[in-house]
Amino acid sequence: MKIIAFGTLKGGTGKTSTLFNIAGLLAQQHKVLMIDADPQFNLTTDAGISMERMESRGLRTLRDVFEDGATAEEVIYQQPIKVLPNLDIIPSSIQLTATEINIVSLAGREQLFNNFVLDNSDTLQDYDYILVDTNPNCGMINQNMFYAADSIILISDISFNSIQGAEFFMGLWETIRRPLRKPDNVAALILNNCDMRMNLPKDLIGYIKNNDSLRPLLVNSVLPASIHVKNTELDHMPINFLVGKDTASREGIERVKAAYIAVLDELKEKGIL
Numbered sequence: 063m064k065i066i067a068f069g070t071l072k073g074g075t076g077k078t079s080t081l082f083n084i085a086g087l088l089a090q091q092h093k094v095l096m097i098d099a100d101p102q103f104n105l106t107t108d109a110g111i112s113m114e115r116m117e118s119r120g121l122r123t124l125r126d127v128f129e130d131g132a133t134a135e136e137v138i139y140q141q142p143i144k145v146l147p148n149l150d151i152i153p154s155s156i157q158l159t160a161t162e163i164n165i166v167s168l169a170g171r172e173q174l175f176n177n178f179v180l181d182n183s184d185t186l187q188d189y190d191y192i193l194v195d196t197n198p199n200c201g202m203i204n205q206n207m208f209y210a211a212d213s214i215i216l217i218s219d220i221s222f223n224s225i226q227g228a229e230f231f232m233g234l235w236e237t238i239r240r241p242l243r244k245p246d247n248v249a250a251l252i253l254n255n256c257d258m259r260m261n262l263p264k265d266l267i268g269y270i271k272n273n274d275s276l277r278p279l280l281v282n283s284v285l286p287a288s289i290h291v292k293n294t295e296l297d298h299m300p301i302n303f304l305v306g307k308d309t310a311s312r313e314g315i316e317r318v319k320a321a322y323i324a325v326l327d328e329l330k331e332k333g334i335l
Contacts, residue, residue: 063190063192064190065192066335067194067196067207068193069214069231069235070216070217071198071200071234075254076217076219078105079292082300083294083300083301088326089146092148094150095152096149098153098195099204100158101156103154105154107295108295109149110142111142125161127152128174134186138152150189161203165203171202172205174206175207176210191335200231200235200238208247213247214247216232216248216250222266222269225269225270229275231248232248235248248279250280250329252284253285254284257286257287283324286318286321288314290304301319302319
């Protein structure tokens with residue numbers, strides 16, 4: 063079992079869609095659990111679970127892990143995407159925002175989720191990968207997820223502001239993890255929404271390759287800007303099961319899928335997967 067958290071300090075980088083599509087590809091051959099730690103619950107929505115559906119089924123969420131000591135079996139929603147029986151999810155809740163405040167005064171507050179993992183190892187060991195989506199900050203909920211993670215993958219779009227966000231994240235996480243005796247687990251940087259016909263991606267990649275902190279993290283394969291990625295959110299279906307309506311769209315989907323596979327191959331080479 064490997065726990066991999068996806069992080070950033072800048073919104074709009076495509077972090078959630080990147081996780082969703084990576085999870086979909088991995089789940090074709092592996093048992094995968096997605097965890098939505100973002101109060102906006104976009105990953106939960108991408109998996110086809112609406113707020114109404116959660117309320118009607120009385121689904122428990124990640125909030126119940128932090129606030130009520132819920133077990134893994136109580137919060138895991140199995141097979142939200144029926145064509146991917148190996149893919150499960152722990153949904154999020156808008157009430158995680160309040161949870162953030164409620165756990166600040168608790169002893170060992172940064173390690174609550176790690177304790178959940180240890181206490182529920184019998185259930186969680188069934189998964190090859192646990193992929194955690196976070197929102198763009200280093201608040202207490204996210205600190206819990208980053209602390210428990212074997213690896214953190216940073217997601218950046220093609221902008222210097224976003225790359226600065228990745229650098230700020232690394233500095234901020236360093237100040238948080240050191241007193242906790244947590245080894246450095248920032249392991250990769252994926253560039254998303256790339257259009258290589260423009261000069262900016264090439265300039266940005268050049269900047270990263272000349273940066274001693276970022277260069278070892280860079281995944282050289284980039285993820286393209288594509289309407290098909292947006293369609294994975296709208297259709298609640300990862301790229302490997304997205305169906306094109308015509309030849310052009312099918313070819314476009316295959317190109318995006320190939321880009322994700324190339325990224326996965328590099329993550330495997332880095333030992334993250």
